[in-house]
Amino acid sequence: MAFFFFLLFFSSVFASSLFLFLFLRPARFRRARLPPGTLGLPFIGESLQLISAYKTENPEPFIDERVRRFGPVFTTHVFGEPTVFSADWETNRFILQNEEKLFECSYPGSISNLLGKHSLLVMKGSLHKRMHSLTMSFGNSSIIRDHLLVDVDRLIRLNLESWTGRIFLMEEAKKITFELAVKQLMSFDRCEWTQNLMKEYLLVIEGFFTVPFPLFSSTYRRAIQAREKVAEQLRTVVRQRRKQSKEGERKKDMLGALLAGEDALSDDQIVDFLLALLVAGYETTSTTMTLAVKFLTETPLALAQLQEEHDQIKARNKESHQRLQWNDYKSMPFTQCVVNETLRVANIISGVFRRAITDVNIKGYTIPKGWKVFASFRAVHLDHDHFKDARSFNPWRWQKTSSGSTTLNAFTPFGGGPRLCPGYELARVELSVFLHHLVTQFSWVPAEDDKLVFFPTTRTQKRYPIYVTRKNDTTHSSTPHIKGGEANRVESGFNM
Numbered sequence: 001m002a003f004f005f006f007l008l009f010f011s012s013v014f015a016s017s018l019f020l021f022l023f024l025r026p027a028r029f030r031r032a033r034l035p036p037g038t039l040g041l042p043f044i045g046e047s048l049q050l051i052s053a054y055k056t057e058n059p060e061p062f063i064d065e066r067v068r069r070f071g072p073v074f075t076t077h078v079f080g081e082p083t084v085f086s087a088d089w090e091t092n093r094f095i096l097q098n099e100e101k102l103f104e105c106s107y108p109g110s111i112s113n114l115l116g117k118h119s120l121l122v123m124k125g126s127l128h129k130r131m132h133s134l135t136m137s138f139g140n141s142s143i144i145r146d147h148l149l150v151d152v153d154r155l156i157r158l159n160l161e162s163w164t165g166r167i168f169l170m171e172e173a174k175k176i177t178f179e180l181a182v183k184q185l186m187s188f189d190r191c192e193w194t195q196n197l198m199k200e201y202l203l204v205i206e207g208f209f210t211v212p213f214p215l216f217s218s219t220y221r222r223a224i225q226a227r228e229k230v231a232e233q234l235r236t237v238v239r240q241r242r243k244q245s246k247e248g249e250r251k252k253d254m255l256g257a258l259l260a261g262e263d264a265l266s267d268d269q270i271v272d273f274l275l276a277l278l279v280a281g282y283e284t285t286s287t288t289m290t291l292a293v294k295f296l297t298e299t300p301l302a303l304a305q306l307q308e309e310h311d312q313i314k315a316r317n318k319e320s321h322q323r324l325q326w327n328d329y330k331s332m333p334f335t336q337c338v339v340n341e342t343l344r345v346a347n348i349i350s351g352v353f354r355r356a357i358t359d360v361n362i363k364g365y366t367i368p369k370g371w372k373v374f375a376s377f378r379a380v381h382l383d384h385d386h387f388k389d390a391r392s393f394n395p396w397r398w399q400k401t402s403s404g405s406t407t408l409n410a411f412t413p414f415g416g417g418p419r420l421c422p423g424y425e426l427a428r429v430e431l432s433v434f435l436h437h438l439v440t441q442f443s444w445v446p447a448e449d450d451k452l453v454f455f456p457t458t459r460t461q462k463r464y465p466i467y468v469t470r471k472n473d474t475t476h477s478s479t480p481h482i483k484g485g486e487a488n489r490v491e492s493g494f495n496m
Ligand code: HEM
Pocket: 001, 105, 120, 121, 122, 132, 135, 139, 276, 277, 280, 281, 282, 284, 285, 288, 348, 349, 352, 353, 413, 414, 415, 416, 418, 419, 420, 421, 422, 423, 424, 426, 427
């Protein structure tokens, strides 16, 4: 899903944009009061500037410059289509809230072929509504507390057991999120079958990144074939489980919920649905895990404070011989600051595309029917008006936010409205548990300099290689104990 931003840009087929350019544009331009902006060269528009900005560690000037000249809502022309770009939180919220009323998500054919036409991301209307709420309740906090947390904790521990020496953190994080997803969706533990599934699945993921000319791309063709293989394997599972569920056996996973749901879904519908969930939950969460570690490594004070929080939890659990519990997750206040700050700075999904389904008036402008809009979360998250010193990683800023401030309104790493990410709580839990085991079991140093880039997706160039050293388990009792079982308090002495 990290591909949302660019792939949707790419999406625009050149032929149709040519049509728009030659025939529609002049008329539209005269009639509507468009947000100000420049369209750049014909056809390529401002795409090249945008790509070269996002290939660096600091793509902000592309947006900053335009916001300075035109204000936070401006018109640009990228990847074949004129697009209204919003760097304004109110406009973003308006766009998200008016899903299917004024705007709708629209994916190019090459993307929906990979996702499958029955995936939640592509679905619309009342079926989307029902399936979205089914997915939301599958990942809600009581389900995580009572069912999912045990496996999140267990699978992360299991994965960390094999770490030694030099590792690529991004690769390891991907293994973790894939195993978690397969477990949550259909109750499979790691085995030969899941390993093979992951291989095919990785080919599918690659397909998402080749979109400018999918039809000429062998990666894309391979991805489509791999998708068919993954689908075939999932279909077998679905058939078996359908049989079992008729015999009264019900597993408490996503597949179980789909089979028991009120919509009588076909095998193909269920397969598409599961596959898209696998895609949606995997890259995003593993990239966030990796970047959290990178930011922490570069901010030793934050790492020290996080460490202290988790050493206390670990010491407490060691005394009572317990695994990580929901209460532990709920007593990680500083971790939650780190998670939010990572999401804010990294912007794994830097924004979302929509298409206006009618002429839309906003902030004194008109967005013509059929036009693309891009609600940029990134631009808002990195705006100094909302976040002081917005471009540095400062988890302590979250300790100070009092409820009701605009900061929280402006913070939308998981989107909002009818398409709010159903995995938002699960992703937080996975991140927190991952950080818990990482900082209590290991110390690490970067093995090489590695840089963040934002094109074609947010990632580090070298998959973040690090050297890990397992900690001496006996050292942890040195952390002072908390009296009376009271939750640990974070010292707010640090300030950046
Ligand atoms: C850090 C991790 C994650 C981030 C930053 C993230 C972000 C987002 C965002 C911004 C959207 C909205 C897309 C739109 O409006 O078009 C979204 C949708 C979605 N996310 Fe996530 N997500 C994350 C993890 C997950 C996980 C773990 C799952 C699996 C349960 C998941 C499943 C989905 C699905 C199925 C949708 C589509 C919802 C719909 O269209 O109705 N995401 N996500």
